[in-house]
Amino acid sequence: MSTATEPIDEILKRGYDAGFVTDIEQEYAPPGLNEQIVAFISEKKNEPEWLLAWRLKAYRHWLKMTEPRWAKVSYPEIDYQDICYYAAPKSKDDAPKSLDEVDPELLATYEKLGIPLHEREILAGVAVDAVFDSVSVATTFRAKLAEVGVIFMSFSEAVQEHPELVKKYLGSVVPIADNFFSALNSAVFSDGSFVYIPKGVRCPMELSTYFRINAAKTGQFERTLIVAEEGSYVSYLEGCTAPMRDENQLHAAVVELVAHKDAQIKYSTVQNWYPGDENGKGGIFNFVTKRGLCEGERSKISWTQVETGSAITWKYPSCILKGDNSIGEFYSVALSNHRQQADTGTKMIHLGKNTRSTIISKGISAGHGQQTYRGGVKIMRGATNARNYTQCDSLLIGDKCGAHTVPYVDVRNSTSQLEHEATTSRIGEDQLFYCRQRGLSEEDAVSLIVNGFAKQVLKELPMEFAVEAQKLLGVSLEGAVG
Amino acid sequence: MLKIENLHVEVEGSPILKGIDLEIQAGEVHAIMGPNGSGKSTLAYVLAGREGYEVTKGRVTYKGQDLLEMSPEARAAEGVFLGFQYPVAIPGVSNVYFLKAALNALRKHRGEDPLDAIDFMKLSKEKAALVQLSDELTKRSVNEGFSGGEKKRNEIYQMAMLEPSLAVLDETDSGLDIDALKVIADGLNTLRSPERAMLVITHYQRLLDYIVPDVVHVLIDGQIVRTGDKDLAKRLEAEGYAEVRNAMQP
Ligand SMILES: Nc1ncnc2c1ncn2[C@@H]1O[C@H](COP(=O)(O)OP(=O)(O)OP(=O)(O)O)[C@@H](O)[C@H]1O
Ligand SMILES: [Mg+2]
Numbered sequence: 001m002s003t004a005t006e007p008i009d010e011i012l013k014r015g016y017d018a019g020f021v022t023d024i025e026q027e028y029a030p031p032g033l034n035e036q037i038v039a040f041i042s043e044k045k046n047e048p049e050w051l052l053a054w055r056l057k058a059y060r061h062w063l064k065m066t067e068p069r070w071a072k073v074s075y076p077e078i079d080y081q082d083i084c085y086y087a088a089p090k091s092k093d094d095a096p097k098s099l100d101e102v103d104p105e106l107l108a109t110y111e112k113l114g115i116p117l118h119e120r121e122i123l124a125g126v127a128v129d130a131v132f133d134s135v136s137v138a139t140t141f142r143a144k145l146a147e148v149g150v151i152f153m154s155f156s157e158a159v160q161e162h163p164e165l166v167k168k169y170l171g172s173v174v175p176i177a178d179n180f181f182s183a184l185n186s187a188v189f190s191d192g193s194f195v196y197i198p199k200g201v202r203c204p205m206e207l208s209t210y211f212r213i214n215a216a217k218t219g220q221f222e223r224t225l226i227v228a229e230e231g232s233y234v235s236y237l238e239g240c241t242a243p244m245r246d247e248n249q250l251h252a253a254v255v256e257l258v259a260h261k262d263a264q265i266k267y268s269t270v271q272n273w274y275p276g277d278e279n280g281k282g283g284i285f286n287f288v289t290k291r292g293l294c295e296g297e298r299s300k301i302s303w304t305q306v307e308t309g310s311a312i313t314w315k316y317p318s319c320i321l322k323g324d325n326s327i328g329e330f331y332s333v334a335l336s337n338h339r340q341q342a343d344t345g346t347k348m349i350h351l352g353k354n355t356r357s358t359i360i361s362k363g364i365s366a367g368h369g370q371q372t373y374r375g376g377v378k379i380m381r382g383a384t385n386a387r388n389y390t391q392c393d394s395l396l397i398g399d400k401c402g403a404h405t406v407p408y409v410d411v412r413n414s415t416s417q418l419e420h421e422a423t424t425s426r427i428g429e430d431q432l433f434y435c436r437q438r439g440l441s442e443e444d445a446v447s448l449i450v451n452g453f454a455k456q457v458l459k460e461l462p463m464e465f466a467v468e469a470q471k472l473l474g475v476s477l478e479g480a481v482g
Numbered sequence: 483m484l485k486i487e488n489l490h491v492e493v494e495g496s497p498i499l500k501g502i503d504l505e506i507q508a509g510e511v512h513a514i515m516g517p518n519g520s521g522k523s524t525l526a527y528v529l530a531g532r533e534g535y536e537v538t539k540g541r542v543t544y545k546g547q548d549l550l551e552m553s554p555e556a557r558a559a560e561g562v563f564l565g566f567q568y569p570v571a572i573p574g575v576s577n578v579y580f581l582k583a584a585l586n587a588l589r590k591h592r593g594e595d596p597l598d599a600i601d602f603m604k605l606s607k608e609k610a611a612l613v614q615l616s617d618e619l620t621k622r623s624v625n626e627g628f629s630g631g632e633k634k635r636n637e638i639y640q641m642a643m644l645e646p647s648l649a650v651l652d653e654t655d656s657g658l659d660i661d662a663l664k665v666i667a668d669g670l671n672t673l674r675s676p677e678r679a680m681l682v683i684t685h686y687q688r689l690l691d692y693i694v695p696d697v698v699h700v701l702i703d704g705q706i707v708r709t710g711d712k713d714l715a716k717r718l719e720a721e722g723y724a725e726v727r728n729a730m731q732p
Binding site for chain 1: 530531532533534553554555557558559563564566569570572573574575580581583584585587588591623640644
């Protein structure tokens, strides 16, 4: 039909639910970046000397690096001297010791986001760490987890309480000078989560971290480290939101995962940073380095991500399959509406024998959204009988958006088997009409079709969050058809 | 229940329907027959509110309301159902999930509480049995990988679930094997009621042997050229459209 795309264009009018600002006393570092600021952050956190040295080394590397511009995203130059690298809620006495000491405003913020931090109210079986701007404000269920030897705390606390573990693993998967944004993060990272699962332990509950950027003009640089010892299992989920602000805010996180022999890490993300308004004003620039090392035999790392937020997304959660028979998985749904741009995908690096990887990527573009899947599969010489399956589907809503697929393949062992499938489809006027004829509103119809498209990925999420993610997809497309 | 007056419709600038008059009362079954491309599906789509069909003249009144003013979902909520000639697939959305969303949207419009999962499944089982749609098909993604006949069965299953007041069935019989035709016709006869009207678009007398229509219309080149009783369909089957067309020549 000739007029088919007009109504679709109009649906793309969205309300961002998490866009409120919390009025709270904050302590800031002055804007700008230099060695003093790096030292200031380190001192604020009472860090050991080796860590300061490590940060400074990263900073000096970073100075020599240039911002990568190969991704298919365009954005104005970032002035790194105009950003605050540290902001923290000013609490009476350093960090709160228990939830009772947490500022009620902060607790209220998380309640508003639907993440009650009071343990009794929390979904049974989910432990939460909440990171507000640069610091972790609360970690729940710690005592219960400690009973089985699981360490789940903020990164800053881990530096104090388990320095030997942090020292051993920090930078072991994403080296200091890996890339521009990870080097920046290494210099100025503020907080994040630390998880350690001892040998043979199956973590008894879902672990999750909620990241919230609140302060204006502030960058958020979290650092997350998860170590799963031999034969252990953990499922971890992170969620992210930010207030609606007119200026862009920088978010550059680093996540490192290490899975030892027979260990499994399931890492899920529901990313809903503020995407900017309809015209592309404001929004988070999300430059994230996530990498997992399947160190031991038969280890397994799964990344599942639902990316609905951010003005710019630059993110490639990857797996290094070092252990023989290890498995890497990447399940992704990324949605770009309005002027959002996402360049996302994964890298699977096969080193060990019989290593297997699966990539399922679902890109949804609406409005003027631009979506690029960038994926690399590398089979190294020693990776005898390695296998990869890649499926990469794009869904277009309207005719002003774009979807692009950039697969890289590098095979150095002829016994490997690779399969690649890709499809691009458009939400059809016929599908919408069919749904509406049965009584669904146009928005519900779009949400239904999109969720159907993303189902293969959504079903990988922990149950508690699948419903949330499903709703988020619907909300993010509100106004996508009219 | 439905009154179409002098309806003219254009698609991409070319006139397809050229002055249709048609009135259907509650409880009646009307059949529309006509050669390929004569405008039958166009009429069905216009009644359901599909975009891209421009009404250039005429009116359609449904239950006393101006039907053409209403959105497709509002029409559905008011009880208009279209059984599609070519039902589309919605990958990843299970048939029952889809129908539950649809049914609850309709119930909401009628001020009723949504059906819970248990009541819904009970209803679904009952209605699927009506057209012998297998459990497996009710759970599969909407129309995905369905055979032609299975899609048609699925349309009638959906109709049975949604209980419309006006069902427009566009070639629900094409693609069906003889047994399936009988099953669907039986299902439709069960759904026949004094409150419900049906507009059945078909090419074949066979269906009308089972679902005996009250009125038969012949649509040729965007106009209803003949209206009669069930015998008109029989005559068409025997003589073809040429006779009717010739009879029309002045
Ligand atoms: N989108 C469109 N663009 C151009 N012409 C169209 C469009 N849709 C329908 N038509 C034309 O309108 C006429 C009527 O089509 P319609 O589908 O209503 O016929 P029909 O009576 O249902 O035919 P059949 O028995 O084959 O199903 C045909 O000539 C068709 O080509
Ligand atoms: Mg037709």
